[in-house]
Amino acid sequence: MDDNVCNPGHKREIMAVHDAMDVLNGKWKISIISSICYYNKRRFSDILNDVDGISNKMLSKELKELEANKLIKRTVLDSQPITVQYNLTDYGLTLRSIINNLAEWGIKHRQVIIEDMQ
Numbered sequence: 001m002d003d004n005v006c007n008p009g010h011k012r013e014i015m016a017v018h019d020a021m022d023v024l025n026g027k028w029k030i031s032i033i034s035s036i037c038y039y040n041k042r043r044f045s046d047i048l049n050d051v052d053g054i055s056n057k058m059l060s061k062e063l064k065e066l067e068a069n070k071l072i073k074r075t076v077l078d079s080q081p082i083t084v085q086y087n088l089t090d091y092g093l094t095l096r097s098i099i100n101n102l103a104e105w106g107i108k109h110r111q112v113i114i115e116d117m118q
Helices: 011-024 029-039 044-050 056-068 096-117
Strands: 041-043 072-077 083-088
Touching (some): 029 041, 029 044, 041 044, 044 056, 044 083, 056 072
Antiparallel strands (some): 041 083, 072 083
């Protein structure tokens, strides 16, 4: 079987991709997950700095959705001022290989595009 061919007639797999995209959809979620994944633990302000162009309100909304989907855990630290820290849950860590594969693909894609422009 050729690994480079998507096999026809795989309705279950297509639905599974659809389900995954329902959870990870939007402009920001993958970037937020990546920030937390690469640094292990991140504060709100760290994620805000990592994810270029996201607003406070949108980051807050996206973090709540990721938490509702059991991908991240929110921890309020007993500090002054109060600090909130986010990390991936064990379930969220299952996305690590996907994040790494996306990063590898993104690097290669950028190289292909740059080569075509030269």
